Amino acid sequence: xxxxxxxxxxxxxxxxxxxxxxxxxxxxxxxxxxxxxxxxxxxxxxxxxxxxxxxxxxxxxxxxxxxxxxxxxxxxxxxxxxxxxxxxxxxxxxxxxxxxxxxxxxxxxxxxxxxxxxxxxxxxxxxxxxxxxxxxxxxxx
Amino acid sequence: xxxxxxxxxxxxxxxxxxxxxxxxxxxxxxxxxxxxxxxxxxxxxxxxxxxxxxxxxxxxxxxxxxxxxxxxxxxxxxxxxxxxxxxxxxxxxxxxxxxxxxxxxxxxxxxxxxxxxxxxxxxxxxxxxxxxxxxxxxxxxxxxxxxxxxxxxxxxxxxxxxxxxxxxxxxxxxxxxxxxxxxxxxxxxxxxxxxxxxxxx
Ligand SMILES: Nc1nc2c(ncn2[C@@H]2O[C@H](COP(=O)(O)OP(=O)(O)OP(=O)(O)O)[C@@H](O)[C@H]2O)c(=O)[nH]1
Ligand SMILES: [Mg+2]
Numbered sequence: 001x002x003x004x005x006x007x008x009x010x011x012x013x014x015x016x017x018x019x020x021x022x023x024x025x026x027x028x029x030x031x032x033x034x035x036x037x038x039x040x041x042x043x044x045x046x047x048x049x050x051x052x053x054x055x056x057x058x059x060x061x062x063x064x065x066x067x068x069x070x071x072x073x074x075x076x077x078x079x080x081x082x083x084x085x086x087x088x089x090x091x092x093x094x095x096x097x098x099x100x101x102x103x104x105x106x107x108x109x110x111x112x113x114x115x116x117x118x119x120x121x122x123x124x125x126x127x128x129x130x131x132x133x134x135x136x137x138x139x140x141x
Numbered sequence: 142x143x144x145x146x147x148x149x150x151x152x153x154x155x156x157x158x159x160x161x162x163x164x165x166x167x168x169x170x171x172x173x174x175x176x177x178x179x180x181x182x183x184x185x186x187x188x189x190x191x192x193x194x195x196x197x198x199x200x201x202x203x204x205x206x207x208x209x210x211x212x213x214x215x216x217x218x219x220x221x222x223x224x225x226x227x228x229x230x231x232x233x234x235x236x237x238x239x240x241x242x243x244x245x246x247x248x249x250x251x252x253x254x255x256x257x258x259x260x261x262x263x264x265x266x267x268x269x270x271x272x273x274x275x276x277x278x279x280x281x282x283x284x285x286x287x288x289x290x291x292x293x294x295x296x297x298x299x300x301x302x303x304x305x306x307x308x309x310x311x312x313x314x315x316x317x318x319x320x321x322x323x324x325x326x327x328x329x330x331x332x333x334x335x336x337x338x339x340x341x342x
Contacts, residue, residue: 004159004228004248032161032248033216034228045182045218052185052216052230059244060213 005034014128015039015101017121022109024088027051028125031058031098036129040104054092054102057081061092093118096126160327161228161248164215165271166255167263168234169207171283171313173215175255176231179319180217187213210235214245219323227323242270251330252278253322255313259288261299268300277333279307279326305329 011028016039018026025040027047033055038047061081069076081092088106095101101122105114164172177184188209215231230245232238246252252271256264264280271278280300282290290296293308302308307325311318 004161004250006159030248031244033230033245034159034161034248048182048218048228049185049216052214052228055244055247056187056214056241059241062244063240 004032005030005036008036011037011125011128012039014121014124017124018101018103018118020109020114020117022106023114024104024106025050026101026103027054028095028099028101028129029054031055031100036099042104050102050104054100057083057092058100091115091118093122094126095122096129099125099129101125157224157226159226159228160221160250160330161230162323162326162330163246163249163252163276164229164231164255165252165267165278166234166283167257167260167267168210168236170234170255170257170264171285172231172234172255173211175253175281175283175311175313175319175322176215176217176229178314178316179219179229179323181220182218185214185216187211187215212238213241219320221320221324221327225327227327229323246274246276249276251326251333252276253326254278254280255283256280256300257283257285258290258296259285261296264300277326277330279309279322279329281322282308282310283313284310305332 015026015028015037019040023040025038025042025047027038027042027050028036029051030036033052035047035051038044038050042050058078058081062078065075065078079094083090086107088104089109091101091103091105093101093103101118103118164175166172173186173188177186189212190208191210211231211233213233215229217229217231219227219229221227230249232245233241254264254268254271268278268280280302282296284290290310297308300308307329309322309325311322313319
């Protein structure tokens with residue numbers, strides 16, 4: 001039977017690398033908005049909610065490409081979205097074909113090394129996820 | 142329309158299955174309320190206060206306590222049986238947020254269309270979007286107790302529904318009514334020919 005994204009807890013170790021000081025939690029999600037794996041201080045229910053929220057954020061971010069750059073050129077691809085709050089940041093980064101990683105940090109996070117680490121992790125994730133049959137990605141659109 | 146389905150969804154195997162569905166429909170038809178009622182986890186909402194000029198408040202036929210509208214999504218989860226876990230993504234109802242749809246709809250296996258009998262025609266657009274996408278759907282009439290609900294045959298005719306498409310009446314504030322509506326949709330999704338085609342693909 002065709003179903004949506006199935007959780008893959010065995011990928012969690014790859015994600016654990018993002019757990020630098022001041023990182024609260026991280027979620028990897030598929031384009032359908034369902035969790036692939038999650039780590040850090042986050043319950044299963046909250047990981048589901050975070051993923052749904054990130055999917056919507058990704059959608060709005062991608063829709064904004066229209067307003068970025070010269071209309072005569074091809075539309076730029078979306079790479080990442082950063083949200084800043086009084087008390088922290090949320091990073092949303094592309095992680096391979098049709099998957100994304102969201103990371104929640106406090107405001108005290110060391111931006112340089114953190115973003116470097118996040119990008120290294122999505123690189124690895126992308127390779128791993130790219131070899132998998134795409135889940136939740138039956139293109140209807 | 143025969144008796145409305147109730148009880149558990151029948152699935153042939155023993156795996157737990159994630160089923161993503163959309164909750165769609167026109168402005169202020171009760172989509173957020175529906176997700177709120179049925180979710181077993183704290184639902185996720187993106188409600189923003191409506192300003193007078195942005196909103197079509199006149200369309201609200203007697204709904205006076207509505208001050209907010211969904212701008213991005215509603216999300217909720219509900220375990221329908223020991224096999225099926227439903228992931229509900231509610232869409233914004235207002236036309237100007239239609240650009241949010243593309244990503245929200247991605248990978249959805251079906252959609253529940255909410256409709257209000259006082260303004261049935263407001264649900265026609267969304268039904269044609271679903272038909273264009275080839276997404277299986279069911280229709281749930283949300284009972285606002287303002288207008289008497291016509292017989293199902295009449296409603297089916299108004300929506301031009303194929304016989305296999307589920308049509309139920311519900312109250313978006315009622316747990317078992319919303320569960321019944323979703324069960325009817327999920328059973329339809331699992332039985333739809335497209336689903337079989339994709340299973341064997
Ligand atoms: N009487 C009655 N009122 C309802 C029912 N469902 C929702 N409402 C009320 O109707 C109003 C609209 O509900 P929402 O859930 O915000 O509608 P929506 O479809 O999410 O609206 P948008 O996101 O703005 O398109 C709210 O004030 C609800 O309290 C129902 O079944 N019966
Ligand atoms: Mg809403």
